[in-house]
Amino acid sequence: MTVSARAEPGPALGAAGRPGARRAGRGLAGTWPLTRLAFRRDRIMLPAWVYLITVAVTTTAYGFAKLYPTAASRAQLVISGGGNPALRFLYGRLNGSSIGALTAWRYGVWAAIFGALMTVFIVIRHTRGDEEAGRLELVGSAAVGRQAALTAGLLAAVTANAAIAALLCITLPVSGLPASGSAALALAIGASGLAFTGIAAVAAQLTSGARSARGIAFGVLGAAYVLRAIGDSAGPAGPSWLSWSSPLGWVELTRPFAGQRWWVLALPVAVLAAGVGAAFVLAARRDHGAGLLPDRPGPAAASGWLRGPFGLAWRLQRGMLGGWAAGAAGIFAASGAAAKGIGSLLGGSTQLKHEFTRLGGQAGITNAYLAALMLLAGLAAAGYATSAVLRLRAEETGGLAEPLLATAASRVRWGLSHLAVAVFGAAALLAVAGLAAGLGYGLRTGSAGPELARMLGAALAQLPASLVMAGIAVALVGLLPGAAVAGAWTALGVVVVIDLFGQALQLSHWVLDISPFTHAPRLPGGAVSAAALLWLGLAALAFAAVGLAGLRRRDIG
Amino acid sequence: MSNAIEIRALRKSFGRTTALDGLDLVVRTGEVHAFLGPNGAGKTTTLRILLGLLSRDGGEARLLGGDPWRDAPRLHARLAYVPGDVTLWPSLTGGEIIDLLARLRGPRSAIDAQRKQALIERFALDPAKKARAYSKGNRQKVALVAALASDAELLLLDEPTAGLDPLMEAAFRECVEDERHQGRTVLLSSHILSEAEALADRVTIIRDGRAAETGTLAEMRHLTRTSVDAELAGPVSLDGLGGVHAVDVRGTRLHCEVDHAALNEVLGRLTAAGVVSLTCRPPTLEELFLRHYSPERAVAGARR
Numbered sequence: 001m002t003v004s005a006r007a008e009p010g011p012a013l014g015a016a017g018r019p020g021a022r023r024a025g026r027g028l029a030g031t032w033p034l035t036r037l038a039f040r041r042d043r044i045m046l047p048a049w050v051y052l053i054t055v056a057v058t059t060t061a062y063g064f065a066k067l068y069p070t071a072a073s074r075a076q077l078v079i080s081g082g083g084n085p086a087l088r089f090l091y092g093r094l095n096g097s098s099i100g101a102l103t104a105w106r107y108g109v110w111a112a113i114f115g116a117l118m119t120v121f122i123v124i125r126h127t128r129g130d131e132e133a134g135r136l137e138l139v140g141s142a143a144v145g146r147q148a149a150l151t152a153g154l155l156a157a158v159t160a161n162a163a164i165a166a167l168l169c170i171t172l173p174v175s176g177l178p179a180s181g182s183a184a185l186a187l188a189i190g191a192s193g194l195a196f197t198g199i200a201a202v203a204a205q206l207t208s209g210a211r212s213a214r215g216i217a218f219g220v221l222g223a224a225y226v227l228r229a230i231g232d233s234a235g236p237a238g239p240s241w242l243s244w245s246s247p248l249g250w251v252e253l254t255r256p257f258a259g260q261r262w263w264v265l266a267l268p269v270a271v272l273a274a275g276v277g278a279a280f281v282l283a284a285r286r287d288h289g290a291g292l293l294p295d296r297p298g299p300a301a302a303s304g305w306l307r308g309p310f311g312l313a314w315r316l317q318r319g320m321l322g323g324w325a326a327g328a329a330g331i332f333a334a335s336g337a338a339a340k341g342i343g344s345l346l347g348g349s350t351q352l353k354h355e356f357t358r359l360g361g362q363a364g365i366t367n368a369y370l371a372a373l374m375l376l377a378g379l380a381a382a383g384y385a386t387s388a389v390l391r392l393r394a395e396e397t398g399g400l401a402e403p404l405l406a407t408a409a410s411r412v413r414w415g416l417s418h419l420a421v422a423v424f425g426a427a428a429l430l431a432v433a434g435l436a437a438g439l440g441y442g443l444r445t446g447s448a449g450p451e452l453a454r455m456l457g458a459a460l461a462q463l464p465a466s467l468v469m470a471g472i473a474v475a476l477v478g479l480l481p482g483a484a485v486a487g488a489w490t491a492l493g494v495v496v497v498i499d500l501f502g503q504a505l506q507l508s509h510w511v512l513d514i515s516p517f518t519h520a521p522r523l524p525g526g527a528v529s530a531a532a533l534l535w536l537g538l539a540a541l542a543f544a545a546v547g548l549a550g551l552r553r554r555d556i557g
Numbered sequence: 558m559s560n561a562i563e564i565r566a567l568r569k570s571f572g573r574t575t576a577l578d579g580l581d582l583v584v585r586t587g588e589v590h591a592f593l594g595p596n597g598a599g600k601t602t603t604l605r606i607l608l609g610l611l612s613r614d615g616g617e618a619r620l621l622g623g624d625p626w627r628d629a630p631r632l633h634a635r636l637a638y639v640p641g642d643v644t645l646w647p648s649l650t651g652g653e654i655i656d657l658l659a660r661l662r663g664p665r666s667a668i669d670a671q672r673k674q675a676l677i678e679r680f681a682l683d684p685a686k687k688a689r690a691y692s693k694g695n696r697q698k699v700a701l702v703a704a705l706a707s708d709a710e711l712l713l714l715d716e717p718t719a720g721l722d723p724l725m726e727a728a729f730r731e732c733v734e735d736e737r738h739q740g741r742t743v744l745l746s747s748h749i750l751s752e753a754e755a756l757a758d759r760v761t762i763i764r765d766g767r768a769a770e771t772g773t774l775a776e777m778r779h780l781t782r783t784s785v786d787a788e789l790a791g792p793v794s795l796d797g798l799g800g801v802h803a804v805d806v807r808g809t810r811l812h813c814e815v816d817h818a819a820l821n822e823v824l825g826r827l828t829a830a831g832v833v834s835l836t837c838r839p840p841t842l843e844e845l846f847l848r849h850y851s852p853e854r855a856v857a858g859a860r861r
Contacts, residue, residue, distance in 0.1 A: 132689065204622035209647065209689050297685035298649070302656035306649075312657060316646060339561070399644035406608045406638035406713075410630040556610040 027284070030144030033404050034152035037520035038126045042156060049118040050163045057111050057189070058171040061103040065176055067352050074102065080344045081105075086337035086440065089233035092252040094245070098180055100177040100257030104185050108251045110190035113225065115164060116248075119157045119193045120217040123200035126153030129210040131289060140288065150201065150283055154276060157197040165190025181257035187265055188254040195247040195268035196221065198275020205282040208291035218323075224248045229334075247271060308426030309409045309417035316395075317418070321425045324384050325432045328377070332433040335373050336440030336455070342369045360522055367525030370437065372457065374524075376460030377433035378517055379496055381426040385470035386488050388422035392477050393484045401556055415551045417476065419544060422470045427463055432457025458523035465516035471494065471543030561586045561621060561711050561742040562607065568615035569602055569766075576602040578766035579616065584744050584759075589737050591753030592746040594763035600746040601641055603763075604715050607744075608638060621711060634663035637704035637810040641715035641746070643696040645688035651699040652677075653683030659701040679728050693720035705732050712736060718752060730755055776834045777845065782814040783837050784844070785823065790831025798822060809833070814840075 039046070068074045074097045081087050082094035082105075088169060094111040095101050127150050130136045136149050170187030173179045196217070203217040228249035231242030243249035247268055256263040286292055305311050342356075343365045359375060360368030392415060395401050404414060404526065438455030442448030473488040480487060498515040514519050516536055521528045562584035569577040577599045584590040594600050602849055605611045607620050609629030618625050623632045645654055655673060680698045688696065697720045704712055718726045733756050736743055747753055753760055754774065761771040769778060782802065789809050795801050800819030805812040828837070830854050 117660060209687075211647075295690050297683075298653065298687055300650065300652035300684040302653040302660070306653055306657050307660050309661070312646070316648070317646075394630060399640070399642060400646060402605075402608075402610060402640055403638070403643075403645075404634075404657065404661065405629070406640075407608060407658060408630045408663040410636040411662050553612075555612055557605065 011390045015083045027145035027147035028151055029148060029278040030139075030142065031148040031151045031155075034126075034144065034148050035155045038122075038152045038156040039159075040086075042122065042125075046118075046122065046156070048159050048283065049114070050160055050167065053111050053114050053118070053164050053189075054167045054171060055116070057103065057107045057168055057185075058175055060107045061099060061172055061175045061177055064099045064102045064106070068099070073096065073536045074099070076344070077102070077251055082342060083337060084442070085233040085235075086334050086340075090230045090331075090334045090338065091247075092228065093232050095252065095255050095258035098181075099255050100172075100181045100185070103172075103177065104181075104256045105250065108185060108188065108256065109225075109228065109248050112162075112248050112251045113221070115161060115189055115193035116196040116217075116224075118160060119196040119223070120200045120203075120214055122160060123153045123197060123545050124204055124210050124214050124217065126156060127201070128204040128207070129214045132208065132210045139290065146288075147280055147283060150204070150279060152234075153204075154197060154201055157200070158194065158272075161190045161193030161197065164193065177419040178257065180260060184254055184260040184262070185251075185256035188256060189249040191265050192247050192251050192269040193273075195250075195271040198272040199247075199280075200275075201279035202282065203256060205286065206281055206291055206293045213291075221248075226330075228252075232305055249525050253554065254518070273519050275538050289332075308422060309404065309414050312404070313417035313421045317391060318422045320387075320492045321384070321428065324380075324425070324429055326428050328380065328433045329436045331436075332373065332377060333436035333440040334419060336370070336437030336442075337444050339366055339369050339373075339437075339441045340444040342366055344537070355504070359500070360525075363527055370441065370455065370524055371522040371526060373437055374434065374458045374462055374518060375499060375522070377430055377437075377459050378466050379492075380433070380518060381429045381462065382469035382495070384429055385422040385426040385466055386473045386492050388425055389418060389470050389473035389477065390485055390488055391421075391483060396481070396556060399557075405556060411551050411556070412548050415478070415548050419470065419474055422473075423467060426466045426470065427460070430463055430466070431456060454524050455513060461521045461528065461533070462517070464540060465520040466469075467540035468516035468536055469549070471540040474547030475543045475550070476547070478547030478554070481554065482515065490529070560584065560619075562590075562744060563619040564603070564617070564737060565618035567603070567606065567613055567618055569599075569606060569611060569613055573777060576766055577606075577613075580763065580766060581599070581768045582761050582763075582771070584742060586742050587737075587740050588758040589733060589743040589756050591757035591760045592744060592763065593748065593750065593753055594746075595748055597707055598763045598764060599766040601715055602766075604638075604713055604744075604746060607713065608633070609675075626776065635709055636711040636713060636731040637662070637706045637709035638713045639697070639715060639717045641719065643693075643700045643720075645691070645696055645699060645843055647689035648687060650685055650687055651682060651691065654688060654699055655684065655706065655860045659707055662709070667812045669708070671707060673702065676702045676706050676732070679732070680725060694722065694725065697721060698725070701729065701732075705736070710741060712741060714745045716747055716749075718747075718749065726752075738752065748817070782816050782840065783820055784813055784840055785813050785827075786836040787811045788833040788835075789827065790833055793826055793830035793837055793861075795823065795826065798826075 002271055044151070068077060078094060078097040088094070091105055111318060130149060142147065159523065164185045168189065169183050172182035172186065199220050200213075200217045203213045203220070206216060207213045216458075225248055227242045229242050229244040230238075231244070231249060232252070234240045234242070243253060250264050250267050253261065255261050267404040282292060306315055313448070334513040354367060357368045358412075360366050360371035362371065392401075395404075395418075401414065434456040435452055437459070438452040439448060442456070444450030445451070460528065469488075469492055472485070472491050475485040476487045495515045498512060499517045502512050502518075516539065519532045519536055521532070560583055562582060564580055564582040567577050567580040567582075568575075580599065580603060582592070582603065592600055592603070602611065606613050606618055607625050609625045609627075609632075612626055621632050621635055625632065645651075649657070680702060682698045682702060683697060684697075688699070691699065697717065701717060704714070718729055721729060730752070733743060733745070737758075743756075745753070745756065757774070759771070759773050760777060762769045769835065787810070789811060791809075795804055795813065798819055800816030801823060802814045802816075803812070811827075813823070
């Protein structure tokens with residue numbers, strides 16, 4: 001790492017002694033009001049994260065108890081699930097066959113992932129994000145120490161993770177799990193969030209931009225997932241020690257509900273301490289607004305690609321699309337690989353089998369599972385396309401539509417430029433998901449070629465339905481700009497609920513028909529209706545056309 | 558075509574707030590026109606209507622002979638705009654943004670590489686820096702270089718020097734002088750009076766969404782009072798005289814502001830009292846501005 005920041009006059013790194021103590025006291029002045037400000041600004045986001053993570057883990061525990069009530073049914077799940085390297089790659093190690101162990105397996109690592117995402121968002125938002133936006137300059141000119149904002153951000157993140165752990169300590173025993181195991185799982189999830197608090201605190205010091213700081217922290221999270229996944233899926237001869245190198249791996253290595261190893265909890269706490277200590281030292285050494293990694297200069301002139309609205313939209317969105325594609329490739333390859341033997345995995349639970357055949361829309365369990373995966377890929381592509389279209393609104397409110405539309409670029413071309421990225425990106429994501437799932441499944445069954453083609457087709461069959469959601473987002477941006485962001489995500493949320501839970505909730509056909517994915521084919525294995533695909537395509541076009549017409553007519557800004 | 562911009566009785570409201578309330582504005586082709594007014598007077602709204610970003614509720618607006626709303630993209634190929642609050646795409650470098658904006662203006666309006674380089678040097682801009690690393694002044698410079706390096710016929714500049722230091726402000730003034738010599742039309746919105754005084758051929762003053770006054774600076778001075786400072790040999794009374802304002806007598810020193818019609822009479826009375834020293838000068842634009850925008854002050858002055 002290049003340390004290019006100039007040390008400010010006065011004692012810095014080495015002087016942890018006498019003057020440092022006094023300085024630290026001054027550096028923390030104003031922490032309390034800033035912490036209250038942080039909680040005030042996060043009063044919706046923070047409880048929402050805490051709630052979702054707690055509910056996800058608790059309902060999993062409840063669900064396992066309901067789906068696998070007998071020890072015999074669970075034993076079969078353990079043999080097929082715990083023995084399936086793809087599932088170990090996705091979820092982690094399975095320690096035992098109790099309901100608690102199954103819960104920890106299914107949602108231990110993943111709750112820690114969501115907790116890490118929450119933590120990184122909170123820490124970066126209140127430190128580097130505010131600093132980049134210039135808000136900290138205003139705050140810093142008041143009687144506020146230079147470490148106060150960092151401390152406030154850390155306190156907010158630690159509080160959120162503590163809240164998750166505390167809530168799980170209550171809700172898991174209430175849903176019938178043993179208290180000590182529950183406490184171990186709850187603390188392991190919360191402690192993992194603490195480790196990422198330390199990691200995010202360091203990342204916030206490294207770059208001058210919040211986006212790249214988040215990128216670094218998410219990169220560490222991704223690496224932690226991959227290291228754990230490789231370690232977990234490796235056989236006894238493989239590098240299973242890799243799981244120990246990952247904060248996500250520590251969650252399962254605490255062995256909740258399987259003879260708890262309490263001392264493992266010390267590892268994430270040590271990472272928190274080291275990270276926070278390093279962040280404070282780094283923050284004291286650098287200038288306000290500067291990062292420790294130098295800002296890399298870019299090209300002094302635009303390349304031929306950056307030619308018009310389309311080139312610009314691609315340039316602005318390509319990084320995001322790359323991230324989505326990488327994530328989709330990993331997840332769907334592992335999920336596809338897990339398809340082999342899915343029948344015996346689910347064998348113990350007729351209810352779960354029923355669930356998959358319902359989502360997948362067919363009887364053959366393997367095809368039903370793969371078709372359900374493709375439905376998830378379609379929903380993910382719809383989510384991506386929605387966010388890509390909403391970039392229009394973000395550009396507008398950020399004042400960036402104004403310089404663009406003051407040139408010869410028309411409003412329709414501007415709208416189409418981001419819509420084109422959304423369409424291309426959704427198609428690319430579906431292709432990646434289909435190919436990855438096909439590859440994962442094909443390699444396990446030894447027929448990679450045919451599976452690749454079959455799954456690619458199955459994934460792309462979801463594209464028209466995904467594009468309907470993109471079209472709805474365009475229509476909202478064009479007609480109801482003020483409500484576009486909330487409206488588009490609400491629409492997607494409604495569709496997700498209908499598709500994933502609609503039949504289980506026994507909603508009427510009228511309600512189910514609202515979702516475009518109800519009309520998309522369930523592939524592989526299901527029937528394809530060309531008419532349905534055509535109608536979905538036409539609906540997407542109609543929504544987009546209405547939105548672009550609205551964009552032409554309304555005030556910008 | 559003799560007028561680059563013609564606005565008549567232009568109206569625009571946002572909900573219950575009226576931003577423009579019957580604004581008239583004419584910018585002749587080839588002139589530098591200053592558009593002066595305090596914050597919130599409606600300057601930016603006017604420019605955004607001229608750019609076709611906002612629709613108008615009433616009145617007429619013609620830009621380069623076309624309708625700014627309907628013909629927006631076609632007209633935009635012939636103009637360049639510098640927003641008041643310049644925001645740039647944070648992940649692009651300044652150099653990339655300058656090229657991008659030029660290319661967006663149309664395939665034929667290729668940017669002159671030499672001129673771009675000269676401007677970048679003149680404004681001391683580092684074009685290889687990412688926009689997120691620029692200060693407000695540097696963001697302004699990016700937008701200015703992009704506009705000034707273009708071959709646009711019309712430049713719309715919204716408070717273009719707000720973030721520039723005095724050195725860069727001087728460079729900017731030189732650039733506008735160059736533009737004037739090349740026969741380009743410039744509409745310069747500002748609340749910095751010295752800038753308008755130094756650059757503008759004609760001035761429109763906007764207050765509460767209407768044009769309060771428009772004309773050349775010479776014409777505007779013609780409309781205004783003369784500021785008189787005198788030291789007198791004996792006492793003088795200006796009581797009962799119309800057109801004399803802000804009278805301030807301290808011993809034998811007198812200050813007052815006099816309408817043109819009353820000037821002769823005032824001078825007559827002063828000479829009758831015996832003049833020791835006398836200064837008569839036209840008002841600065843600052844004084845002019847204060848008169849337009851602080852009515853309380855004008856009233857208070859008249860009462861004295």
